[in-house]
Amino acid sequence: MAKTTLTRRALLKSGAIAAGALAMPSVVRAQSTTEMTMLAWYGQAEPDAVAAFEELHNVKITPKYYVGGEQMLALLAQSPPGTYDLIHADAEYVQQLVLANFVEKLDPSDYHFDDFYPEFHKFPGHWHNDELYAVISRFGFLGISHNLDAVSVKEASSYDVLWNEKNKDKVGHFDWHLPNLGVLSLRDGNAAPYDIGGDAWAQLQETTLSLKPQVRGFYDYGGVLSSLKSGEVTVMPGIGEWITGVLRRDGANVTTTIPEQGGIQFTESFSIGRGSKKADLARKFIQYTSSPEGQFTLANLNVFPAIIPSKVGWERMINEKPEDARHLGMFKGDGNSIDLIRKGRIHIRQLPVQQDLADWNDFWSAYKST
Template identity: 30%
Template sequence: MQKILNGPLSRRTVLSGALAATGVLAMPSILRAQDKSLKVGVYGGYFQKSFDEHIFPEFTKATGIAVESVAEPTGEAWLVQLEQAAKAGQAPADVSMMSQTSTLKGQSTELWVPIDEKKIKNFGDLLPQFVNKYPDGRIAGIGAVAWYITLVTNTDVYKEAPTSWEALWDPANADKLGLLALVSNSFLLEVTAKTFFGGTNALDTEEGQIKAFEKLAEVKPNVRLWYRDEAQFEQALKSGEIPMGQYYHDVTGLAAADGQPVRSTFPKEGGIQDSGNWVISRASQKGEEAHVFIDYMSQPSIQGLMSRKVGTAPTLKKDKLDLTAEEFAAVSSEIPPIIPRYDLYTTKSDWLNQKWTEMIAG
């Protein structure tokens, strides 16, 4: 969801909107909401705007807990800020939406307050990849939102949708691909392992990682653009200049709905499912409110609301949701996803980046 993460930051607290919209008669309930409050860190731009408009007001209405949304910087800058603030006993946000890799890195300093699963009513309905645990089993984070990177094509150029990630390697697609430019956000090693080596477990060893890099290097003659600027690739995809590649399922779907000649395909090996967690800073004094918030956000109806209004994939089992088949397909798939190997990006980041530079980007 990089396209969304890099958007302009837009700050608006739910409470200020509530005060403007209510009269004097409502003041006692507003004061009660002020008594109970929570700072929630979310990705800036479109994400924050959507949560401010559609999600946080409903939470406040249901619980009486006012939310101040905090726009998080991208990358690991927010993790560093939270860590430094926690050392000083401060919490820039009580609850934050945190990437899987940053969640793992925060575990190493016990930055996250363990979440009590007994206080999360729908805990048992969460898909297993959306429960992030400390090595000793304590729960460090619970899935907040998810999104997919899929195989995308221009429908004017490709009349038939590809069915497999193998299309990236097809010599017929020479100089036609747009692929993400970093090992840690393209997840192409995982795609290669799932497509050619039986699954991402093939990346457990350095030998397996080298094999995946060697196979992935075979795709280079087909790549027209290694992109960091999502808008650049999106435009080239729409025009047919770069008619195939990997991109965000929801954004591609929105473009198709606007009449653009583009499609998003979940290959038979699965789309790449990336996601973020809700985590609680150890410096927060709002543990009770934080648990109420995470419990609320994990309800089927709220997961459905986020899918409809924010475009995120649900973190709960499909049969627990109130989404129609069409609504579910707009944000997700029943094909088992390719789950990134976040553990490798925390333990072998420098080595992987070096090999990527040598074998792929060089």
């Protein structure tokens, strides 16, 4: 065994290396940071959403943002397995992700379902053949969003307000057929707004076309915010607190009302991308989003607020953000969001059942151009 002599110079050198490492911890950490990829709607990988998880696990989440489920599916079809570690999707598209083999099967025991309201223990669409493929992160209701200076809550209690003469050239549309046609289908009296036969589909098209003289325009996310805030439009069907909650932060006098005919529920979820080399880390991320801490974070995202399925998360919202909690329907007693679901006033947003999705999309395009 060779003899080792530890000289003063060697001690000084080793001490300098150690001091340098302590002086530059961010550089050392950056060298060992793991990168994860996320395919998502905008906002889901911004610092307010992921910074706590990134710091805890020394990971950097890199997003690829999409607009609409069709674009999400197209991006996945064009990408080799393993491109995206996490996939954030609306519930109605999860079954398509499963059938296209784009997502991994999940173990239900890994997630905080016991903390969720019972309605979300086995949420429709997230399971296939009794196996789990997506975990709900948050949700919200769509009805009528309106400027309270122009349209009262009482007036907005029926979708008929859209045809009121005083709202001529003041109705706006978020430019997506599923939420708009869904709420107008409820107005037509369809108990299952997305599962309608030929006669009901013809009636829905007629109803929608009859609204066109009232319509000011069709808007993207930013346009919806600016048009409602400025008063360019005063009433919009098929949107909800995900818009009016953001506007109230800026002092706008707006709200969302669920009409007596009912409302539509949008539902967001996370899945693990097929072939992910970081599946264990992706699983930890979904565990975080379903935990009470992660749920509170998701309820208050900068991109827009939303309802969460976590009972503990509700308690924290009620205690720390009571006004926001009330607007979102996260309060105790009659009329809260869970109560509306249990009374049958809320219908889960789906893809059309008896028509092709292309039929709805083609009609929407024709409606916009009339």
